[in-house]
Amino acid sequence: MSQTAAHTPGPWRLRMHPAEPSLERPEYPDAVVDAKNHNVVFACITMTTSREGEWLANARLIAAAPDMLAALNEIKVFAEMQVEDLCAEAQEGGPIARMELARWSLVLSAIAKAEGRS
Secondary structure (H helix, E strand, C coil), rough: CCCCCCCCCCCCEEEEEECCCCCCCCCCCEEEEEEEECCCEEEEEEEEEHHHCCHHEEEEEHHHHHHHHHHHHHHHHHHHHHHHHHHHHHHCHHHHHHHHHHHHHHHHHHHHHHCCCC
């Protein structure tokens, strides 16, 4: 039986620090994502010239992951109270209800992916 481990609690943070000396790119910094209250490093992202702005955006996204998962779970709690009504409206042909159910599906899919269930 497979069991999904819980992630390290947040907050996670993004810290900039000098990269290890390298013959290829000695002047470029690293971004390190770690858990503020735990001795864990999740990612070390090195800037590359081919995608200069992207590496920092990726690091910020990784650092925000626990906060985003918590927010999605809060949305899930609120939305679960309304799903039954939306399903009834969607069956009656309500286009707004169908759009909301599609958004609901995105929320559930993102949570499942974060929890290793997809």
